[in-house]
Structure formats: structure tokens, C-alpha cells
Amino acid sequence: PPIDPLRISFSAAHGTMTPEGPLLTRRMSDVAGLFADEDARRRAADGDDPVVYTVAASPVPEAAGELPQSLTTILPGAVSGEFHMTKGHMHPDPQGEIYLGLSGRGGVLMYDGTRTEWIEMEPGMIGYIPPGWAHRSVNVGDEPYRFLAVYPGSAGHDYGWVVEHGMGRRVYRDGASYTLAPFSAA
Numbered sequence: 001p002p003i004d005p006l007r008i009s010f011s012a013a014h015g016t017m018t019p020e021g022p023l024l025t026r027r028m029s030d031v032a033g034l035f036a037d038e039d040a041r042r043r044a045a046d047g048d049d050p051v052v053y054t055v056a057a058s059p060v061p062e063a064a065g066e067l068p069q070s071l072t073t074i075l076p077g078a079v080s081g082e083f084h085m086t087k088g089h090m091h092p093d094p095q096g097e098i099y100l101g102l103s104g105r106g107g108v109l110m111y112d113g114t115r116t117e118w119i120e121m122e123p124g125m126i127g128y129i130p131p132g133w134a135h136r137s138v139n140v141g142d143e144p145y146r147f148l149a150v151y152p153g154s155a156g157h158d159y160g161w162v163v164e165h166g167m168g169r170r171v172y173r174d175g176a177s178y179t180l181a182p183f184s185a186a
């Protein structure tokens with residue numbers, strides 16, 4: 001059954017949602033194969049194993065008809081120059097999603113198997129992800145990058161698609177900015 005109406009607060013400063021649902025933490029040891037330089041990723045995992053990103057969620061369930069929300073925080077950093085990012089996924093039930101930038105500087109990399117799109121994100125900006133586009137978020141700044149996601153509860157998450165097809169590009173530090181390089185397998 002659908003849940004009751006909810007009033008939810010979220011913090012752009014802390015990356016929290018209240019009331020809160022499950023909290024996910026992805027450390028360097030959780031993202032094998034994500035960065036092009038897998039040896040450097042493993043060294044970081046075997047070292048202080050830094051957090052790459054966290055995902056806080058509201059209690060709205062991932063169920064048909066509902067509109068769950070989550071708040072992702074990508075910590076600043078890079079692996080051999082490749083900026084911290086989320087694993088990235090495709091919605092197996094092709095449905096759109098919106099991202100609202102809350103703090104920091106980042107972007108959404110999207111890939112439909114042929115075309116790549118990059119949308120720069122900053123506080124107050126909406127990034128729209130159409131159905132059929134895999135999406136990955138990247139922190140290109142030097143402070144936490146945070147965004148709120150709102151997505152259909154029946155969309156699902158297919159991580160294997162990205163492992164198989166890649167994301168079209170990789171995002172590297174380039175001086176004080178960034179550059180998009182052709183995708184290379186890890």
C-alpha cells in the first residue's frame with residue numbers, strides 16, 4: 001500500500017534526510033573496477049580506505065507508484081587524477097529521474113550505449129536524466145558534492161549494464177578544472 005503523506009527535511013550542509021531511510025556508504029574497498037587505475041584504487045583501499053560516497057534516503061520505499069528520494073554526497077578526491085564518482089547504473093524499467101544540485105561542484109555523466117552527455121551541476125541546478133540513459137555522478141571540486149535525486153519507485157537499478165558497456169567517458173582533473181577523456185576499461 002502507498003505510504004502516508006510525509007514532511008521531509010534535508011541538509012545540504014550535512015547530506016542527511018529526516019526522517020531517514022537506509023544509509024549507504026561506499027568506500028574505496030567497495031568500488032573495485034570503478035577507476036581506470038585499479039592498482040591505485042586497491043592501494044587506497046588497503047590504506048586508509050576512504051569513503052568515496054554516501055547515499056542517505058527518505059523512508060519512501062522503492063515501490064511502484066511511489067517517488068523515492070535520496071541525497072548523495074561524493075567526497076572530494078581522485079584516483080590517479082580520475083575524480084571520485086558513483087558506480088553508475090541504468091534503470092531497467094526505463095523511467096526518468098531528476099537530480100537537484102545542493103552543494104559543491106559536480107556533474108552527471110550519461111550514456112545511452114552510443115551517445116555521451118555531461119551536465120555540469122551546482123547548487124540550484126536540476127539535471128534531468130531521460131529514460132534509457134545510464135547515469136553516474138562525479139565530484140569535480142575540492143569540497144563534498146551533494147545532490148538530491150527523485151526517481152520512480154519501480155525504476156530499479158542495473159549496475160551490470162555499466163560494468164558491461166562503460167559510460168562513454170572518464171572524468172579527470174585538469175589543473176583547477178576537469179577534462180572528459182575517452183572511456184577505458186579498468
Ligand code: S6P
Nearest residue numbers: 055070072086087088089149151
Ligand atoms: C537512484 C539515483 C541515486 C544513486 C546514487 C548512488 O536512482 O540515481 O540515488 O543511486 O547517486 O549512485 P549509484 O550509481 O551507486 O546508485
Ligand code: ZN
Nearest residue numbers: 091097135151
Ligand atoms: Zn538512477
